[in-house]
Amino acid sequence: MAKxxxxxxxxxxxxxxxxxxxxxxxxxxxxxxxxxxxxRGSGQAGPEALVRPESHRxxxxxxxxVTVVEFLDFECEACGAAYPGVEKLxxxxxxxxxxxxxxxxxxxxxxxxxxxxxxxxxxxxxxxxAMYTKLFDNQKTWGEQRVDQSPVFQKYAAEIGLDxxxxxxxxxxxxxxxxxxxxxxxGMALDLTGTPTFFVNGKKHDGDYTYESLKKAxxxxxAK
Amino acid sequence: MSKxxxxxxxxxxxxxxxxxxxLTIEKFHVLANPGYVPSCSIxxxxxxxxxxxxxxxxxxxxxxxVIGLAAFPVVLTLGVLLIAKVPLPRWVMxxxxxxxxxxxxxxxxxxxxxxxxxxALCPYCMVVWVVTITMFWYLTxxxxxxxxxxxxxxxxxTVWFLVIIGLIGEAFWDYWRTLLL
Numbered sequence: 297m298a299k300x301x302x303x304x305x306x307x308x309x310x311x312x313x314x315x316x317x318x319x320x321x322x323x324x325x326x327x328x329x330x331x332x333x334x335x336r337g338s339g340q341a342g343p344e345a346l347v348r349p350e351s352h353r354x355x356x357x358x359x360x361x362v363t364v365v366e367f368l369d370f371e372c373e374a375c376g377a378a379y380p381g382v383e384k385l386x387x388x389x390x391x392x393x394x395x396x397x398x399x400x401x402x403x404x405x406x407x408x409x410x411x412x413x414x415x416x417x418x419x420x421x422x423x424x425x426a427m428y429t430k431l432f433d434n435q436k437t438w439g440e441q442r443v444d445q446s447p448v449f450q451k452y453a454a455e456i457g458l459d460x461x462x463x464x465x466x467x468x469x470x471x472x473x474x475x476x477x478x479x480x481x482x483g484m485a486l487d488l489t490g491t492p493t494f495f496v497n498g499k500k501h502d503g504d505y506t507y508e509s510l511k512k513a514x515x516x517x518x519a520k
Numbered sequence: 521m522s523k524x525x526x527x528x529x530x531x532x533x534x535x536x537x538x539x540x541x542x543l544t545i546e547k548f549h550v551l552a553n554p555g556y557v558p559s560c561s562i563x564x565x566x567x568x569x570x571x572x573x574x575x576x577x578x579x580x581x582x583x584x585x586v587i588g589l590a591a592f593p594v595v596l597t598l599g600v601l602l603i604a605k606v607p608l609p610r611w612v613m614x615x616x617x618x619x620x621x622x623x624x625x626x627x628x629x630x631x632x633x634x635x636x637x638x639x640a641l642c643p644y645c646m647v648v649w650v651v652t653i654t655m656f657w658y659l660t661x662x663x664x665x666x667x668x669x670x671x672x673x674x675x676x677x678t679v680w681f682l683v684i685i686g687l688i689g690e691a692f693w694d695y696w697r698t699l700l701l
Contacts, residue, residue, distance in 0.1 A: 316675035324682045328689070404565060439572070442570040442640055 343498055345398050345482040351413075352424045354395040355386060356459040362393045362517045364510070365495040367483050370411035370428075374505065375492045376435040381507030384512040385514070393514060397428060399479040400491050407438060407445040410467075412476045414449035418458060418464035525662050526602025531632035533596030539644040539651075540588025546644075547572060547583050554573075554614065560643045576633040584630075588648060591619065615684040619662050620656035627652045631684060635653035653680060668669050 305502055346365055357363070366382065368375040399415065401408030411431055418427035430452040431438075438445040446467070453463045466472050483493075494501035496513040503509035546558040550572060560568040571577060577584055598616055601608060627649050634641060657677050661670050669676055 313672050313675050316672055317678045320675060320678050320682065326684070404563065442567065442638070 309463070312467075312513065315465065329389055334457065342356055345485045346498060350427075352397045352399075354397060354420055354425055355393065356429070357392055360394065360455075361395055361513055363396060363495075363497055364393055364514065365396045365398060367398045367486075367488055367493045369399075369401045369405060369408045369491040370415065370431040370435065371405035371408040371439045372402060372491045373435075373439070376432055376439070376492075378505035379432040381510065384507050387508050388511075389514060398483065399476055400483040400488060400493075401476065401480065402491060405439075406442050409476060410444070410446055410449060411417070411438075412479070413467050413472050414453065416472045416475050417463050420466050420472075421458050421462065423456055423458060426515045427452065430456060442484050522602050522662075524603075526596055526599045528658055529595050529599025529655060530603060531599075532655040533592045533594070533599050535589055536592030536648055536651045537596060539647040540592055541646045543568070543572065543585035543642075544589060545599040547585065562643075564578065565639075565641055566643060567640045568644060570640040571634060571642035571645060573634075573637055574638045576630065576638065591623070594621075600637065613659070615662050617656075617659045620652065620659050623652045623655040631687075636685060640689075641688065641692075649684070650681070653677075 300399070347363065351365075364385075382395075386393075401412045403409075409508040415424060415427045415431065418424055433448075434448075434452070438448045449467070450464070453467075454460055486493075492505055494505070494510065494513075496510075501510065501513055503513065505507045542560075546560070546568065550558065550569070558569045558572065560566070561570075572583075572667045580587075595616070598608065598612070631649060634645065654677065657680070658673070660666070661673055676692065
């Protein structure tokens with residue numbers, strides 16, 4: 297034991313030690329703050345970031361008067377909660393509004409990005425809507441898990457009648473990975489703070505994600 | 521000085537015991553009911569459910585927290601003896617130091633697994649990381665003559681923890697970013 301050497305080392309260097317300790321913490325905090333500030337979205341995105349020509353349209357309005365854009369993550373619970381209301385709205389306003397779905401998988405969700413790729417791979421065969429429905433209807437089966445759910449997505453692909461060899465190739469392809477990344481990039485450029493985020497005729501929808509709230513916003517635009 | 525170390529060991533041993541007990545109890549619940557969501561599963565990242573059910577959680581064929589349940593109470597006891605000014609032989613202190621060294625190695629392996637293999641954090645486990653590293657550090661400073669390190673004891677320990685915090689921040693950066701934006 298250090299009894300033989302009655303060093304009061306905890307006291308001797310205290311002030312330098314304490315200064316150094318505090319200094320190290322301050323530097324670390326400053327570095328984190330700098331990183332956060334420099335990586336923040338620019339918020340300078342133009343309207344083209346909202347809807348691209350190749351964006352997924354679930355329905356198209358004949359008159360093109362009202363466009364609803366939803367940025368969603370198939371694994372996000374709030375998106376799953378909004379989904380029934382969205383479906384009700386889509387049915388009611390079929391042909392009267394253009395409904396665009398943008399992919400915005402959040403990195404915190406282990407299977408959000410693969411789900412987005414599954415939807416994109418289905419879109420390549422003209423079955424985006426079927427996969428979109430399948431993923432949300434079964435969100436509780438595959439969501440909120442830290443293990444890979446690709447086999448589940450393959451099962452869904454088979455169930456909606458996709459060409460499986462093509463689906464598998466697309467699901468893993470760089471083109472589809474890049475496409476999903478490009479969608480996310482648009483969302484980041486629009487400074488999204490989470491999912492789902494709705495835009496009604498380019499205006500961010502501030503209300504709830506409920507059927508009633510969205511209907512109100514849509515009706516207001518239709519009445520213009 | 522021994523008394524101060526005693527308080528540190530008693531507190532660390534106590535916290536370690538409590539965390540190991542919490543993890544063991546949660547493990548029982550998970551085993552009894554596979555659908556059970558542990559109290560510390562808060563979101564996809566902070567989720568002891570993911571960590572507890574991983575293969576790494578049973579390195580030696582039984583749940584890791586059992587090691588803590590056996591070891592931390594000993595640390596707590598020795599800490600109390602130091603507070604009571606019971607003279608402990610040097611070999612006992614060195615033995616404790618050796619045990620803490622093994623604990624620190626194990627903890628760093630677990631940190632690596634948690635960040636880069638499992639991809640989730642478990643709050644109770646993180647309490648164990650903190651107390652194991654802290655106790656190892658001050659035991660080592662106590663038992664060996666390390667004048668420079670003693671002089672900057674808390675600065676070195678702070679850098680040690682900041683490195684780990686930095687690695688956590690980097691590993692889960694994409695996730696934190698979505699919370700911050």
